[in-house]
Amino acid sequence: MPAQPNLFQKQYLLTAGPTPLPPAVSQVMAEPILYHRAPAFIEVYSRVLERLPRVFQSANQVLCFTASGTGAMESAVSNLVRPGQAAVVASCGKFGERWAELCDAFGADTTHLAFEWGEKVDPARLDAAMGEITTPPRAVFTTQSETSTGVLNDVRALNEVARRHGAILVVDAISSLGAADLPQDEWGIDVVVSGSQKSLMCPPGLGFASVSERALELAATDRSGRYYLDWAKAAKGQAEEPPNSAFTPAVTLFRALDVALEMILGEGLDGVFARHALLARAARAGIEAAGLERFGPDDDDANVVTAARLPNELDGAKVPTLMRERYGVTIAGGQGRLKGKIARIAHCGYFGAFDIVVALSALEMALADLGHELERGAAVGAAQRVFAEAGVNPVALA
C-alpha cells in the first residue's frame, strides 16, 4: 500500500507579526556579519536612517532601538511620563492596554479610557474624559491598528482632541506603519512608534520612535529613570557624522531593514497602502462568503488584520490549530478574552493575493472539518472577484 501522501508539508506563515519575509530580506542576513563601526555597516545604517522618515512621512529623525516594539513604546513612556504626573491612555484592545501597564509601571497618574475590544476609540468620549481631568496630562497614548481585534483608530481625530487639551499624542503604529496611511507631519502627530516585524517586512528586534522637536524638548526637561531607551542619547548618536548608534546595533536586522525599505519605497507608499486595502477587502469578502461574521466595526479602513467571529457552536480555539497542524497554514486566533472567539487573517507586509487565497482556503477546510456548513471555495471565489473587480493585479513586490 502506498504511503499516505503528505500534501500539506509546505508551511505558510500568515500572521500579523512576525510576518513573512521577502527572500532578499532573509538572504542578506546570511551574509558575513559587519562590524558596526566599519564603513560597510555605516553605509547601510546611514541609508536606513535616511529612508525611515519617508515611511513615517515625517521630517523627524527616526530614533532606532534594538528592542521589540514594546521597547519603542516604553521609550515614549519613560521619556515623557514622570512619576506622579497625569497621563491618558485611550485603548480598545490588548495592545492599547499595554500603554496603561507601561504608564502605571513608570508611576504615572493614569487615566485609562478603555473601549470594548472590537470597538474603536471614540474621539468625542476622549474629549469628554479629558475635559474632566483637573491636571492636564502631557501626553495621550493610543494605537493606530489594534492588532488584537483588527480595528483601526482615527488617530488624526484623536490627535486633534489631544492637542485641544494641550497634550501631545503618542501613536503605536507597530503593525500599521507601512500598511495604513499615517502622514505624521501632515496630521501634526508628535510621536509615532513602530517595530520591524510587521508591515516593514523584517524580523522582530528593531523598535522605532519618530519624535517631534516639541516632544524631544518635553523629554529633555528630566532625563532620569532611563538610559538604554533615552531619546536624547539615541538622537545624539544618530545625528553624528557618520551616524553612530549609542549601543551596538542589531546589524543583521539593519541589513534586513535596508533591503525591505528599498522594496517599500520602490513600490511607493501609495502603492503599498492600495495593495493592503485591496487585500483587506478580499479578506472581508472571503469571510462573509464563508458564512462568518466580521468582528469589529463595519467599515473599510482596517488594512492590517481582518478578524472573523467564529461560530458559537464550534470550539473556536481549534480553528487556528487545525489550520496549522493539519494544513500547514499559521494564522492567529484570538488573544486574551477573545481566545477561541475569533480568527485573524493578516495582510500586513509582504502579502499578496495568493496569501489571502491560501488563508481563506485553509480557513474553509478547517471550518468544514469542524462541521461548519459552507460551500467549499466560496470564500476564495469572493476574494478572486475583489481582485478581478479592482481591474489591476496588486503591484508585485519583488
Add this chain to the structure above:
Amino acid sequence: MPAQPNLFQKQYLLTAGPTPLPPAVSQVMAEPILYHRAPAFIEVYSRVLERLPRVFQSANQVLCFTASGTGAMESAVSNLVRPGQAAVVASCGKFGERWAELCDAFGADTTHLAFEWGEKVDPARLDAAMGEITTPPRAVFTTQSETSTGVLNDVRALNEVARRHGAILVVDAISSLGAADLPQDEWGIDVVVSGSQKSLMCPPGLGFASVSERALELAATDRSGRYYLDWAKAAKGQAEEPPNSAFTPAVTLFRALDVALEMILGEGLDGVFARHALLARAARAGIEAAGLERFGPDDDDANVVTAARLPNELDGAKVPTLMRERYGVTIAGGQGRLKGKIARIAHCGYFGAFDIVVALSALEMALADLGHELERGAAVGAAQRVFAEAGVNPVALA
C-alpha cells in the same frame, strides 16, 4: 599594462563584537521566519532556555531580552537600584563606567571606584571603599572582561568582598561569557549579564541576565520604573509551559543562538576556554615579537582581547585604519581616552589559530607601512610556536 591585482579584497572581521559568525549560524537566519507562538519556534526557544544556563554554569533560569548587551545591564540596574539608594560601581574602563552612568540615570546614590584604564579592579581597595560607606549598598556592579582594555577582573574575589559587606555582585560578562571561566553558582555570584554578539558567536540583539533567587526577591520588593526589562515579567513568561516570551522575541537571533549553543556545548566549555587561552597566549607572543608592549597587567588570564600599546612615534589611529582599508582586516583600536594609543586583537567566539595569524600579519604590515621597524613575519612565527608547543591543534568548531 595589466591592472594592479587586488590581493586584499577579502574581508576579515576580527573585532571583539560583533564577532565573526560560524557559517551555520549565518545560514539559519536565512530560513523562512517562524511565528513566535508556533511549535517550530517554541522548540527552538525551549532548547535555548534549557542550554543557556549550562553556559552560565548556573541553575538559574537565564532571562532573555531582545536588546543590546546594555539592555541586559540596564535590567540589572533598573531591577535592583531604587532612587536615592546606595550603589557601588567598581570600574577600570569604558564598559565599567557605563555601570556608573546607568546607576546615575536610575537615581542611585552611586559610589564609583574608578581604576585607571588598563588596571584591574583591586579587591582590597573595593573592600576599603565599602567599609567607608555609611548606608550599605544593595549591589556592587563590575565587569569581568573590560573589552576597552583587555583586562580581566577577578570577579570571584570581588564577589567575596561584596558579600562580606552584605551586597550582591552584578557582573558584566558581555564579552567574556563563553571565553573566560565564570562558574556563577560555584563562585556564588548573584547576577551575571551577557550579550549575544561576543563569545556566543551570534549577531547583536539579545541580552541575558542570569539572576539568583535572592536577587529576584530583592527586585520583587519594588517593581516600579521598569516594564520591558522587568525580571519578574521575563521570568514568568519563560517559566510557562511551553515557555512564552513576554514580548515578541527576535526569532532570527534565537535561531542563530540555538545553532551557536549546540556548537559551544559540543566543543565543551573546557575546550572552549582552553582554545581562548591558547589564542590569547599566541596573540601576546605575537605582539611582543612585533616589538610592541602589551597594554594592561602582565598576567595570563585575559582570554577575550589582547591590547598592544602602539609606539609613541606613530600616529596610532592610522594602524586599524590601514589594516582595514589597505588589507581588509578589521580590528579595533582604542576607544575614548585610548584612541590612537592601542590596537586590540580579539579572540572571543568563533576564532581559531589562523585568525590570530591574519590579525598579527596585517598588524605587522600596517606597522611597517608606517615606518615602524620590525622583522616581517616574526609576530606570526611567535604565534606559530605557541600553537606548536601546545602540542595539539585547537578543537575545530565546525
